[in-house]
Amino acid sequence: MKTIPELAKRWLGRQPDAISEQESRILASAIEGRAIARDIAREAERRSSLGDRLADSIARVGGSWSFILAFLAFLLVWTLGNVWLAGRGAFDPYPFIFLNLVLSMLAALQAPVIMMSQNRSAEHDRIDAAHDYEVNLKAEIEIMALHEKLDEMRHKEVMALIAKVDRLAEALVALESRIARREPD
Numbered sequence: 001m002k003t004i005p006e007l008a009k010r011w012l013g014r015q016p017d018a019i020s021e022q023e024s025r026i027l028a029s030a031i032e033g034r035a036i037a038r039d040i041a042r043e044a045e046r047r048s049s050l051g052d053r054l055a056d057s058i059a060r061v062g063g064s065w066s067f068i069l070a071f072l073a074f075l076l077v078w079t080l081g082n083v084w085l086a087g088r089g090a091f092d093p094y095p096f097i098f099l100n101l102v103l104s105m106l107a108a109l110q111a112p113v114i115m116m117s118q119n120r121s122a123e124h125d126r127i128d129a130a131h132d133y134e135v136n137l138k139a140e141i142e143i144m145a146l147h148e149k150l151d152e153m154r155h156k157e158v159m160a161l162i163a164k165v166d167r168l169a170e171a172l173v174a175l176e177s178r179i180a181r182r183e184p185d
Contacts (some may be wrong), residue, residue, distance in 0.1 A: 002031055011144050026134055030141045040131050044124055052120055059117035062110055093113075 005016035009030050011027075014021060014084045015046045019027070048056075078099055082090045103129040 004028060004031070007031065007141070011141050022130070022134060023137065026138050026141065029138060030145065036138050037135050038131070040124075040128055044127065048120075052116075055116040056120065057114050058110070059114045062114060 004024055005155070007027045007030065008014055008019045009017045012032075026036060026170065047133060076094070079096060082092050082096060085091065086093050
């Protein structure tokens with residue numbers, strides 16, 4: 001039975017105390033023959049809070065062309081409406097101070113929410129990269145194990161062929177000696 005310290009030396013080329021917990025887990029999964037791949041996105045979605053999901057939704061909507069176009073339409077209606085109503089007691093006459101206040105408040109709230117979503121996305125990327133490393137290392141270890149098995153099988157076949165050649169050589173020597181005894185000189 002293979003052990004983690006033995007595999008750490010052979011496949012990772014390091015002493016057992018020099019491998020990380022992650023690499024130890026991967027070696028254990030190779031010994032046990034179990035998969036390490038899993039659906040990271042589903043796990044992250046299960047662990048996300050309402051605030052996380054809300055931040056992602058706001059960032060998704062705020063970063064879309066439909067939001068940009070709708071917001072441009074809103075700004076256009078606001079400014080044209082207030083310019084048209086300028087002589088009749090406009091709600092927010094030029095220079096649109098109330099609109100500036102609304103835009104400033106929107107930006108003050110939207111920026112941190114988008115940053116929260118970006119931080120979550122960066123964390124997902126780090127988790128994905130770590131998982132990709134685990135899967136790649138496990139695949140590499142499995143390939144090395146297959147190479148070892150193939151080399152062992154090839155070695156056994158070569159040894160069997162050598163044994164057959166030795167037996168054939170012995171039979172040939174025996175045959176030659178029998179032929180040599182029968183032939184007169």
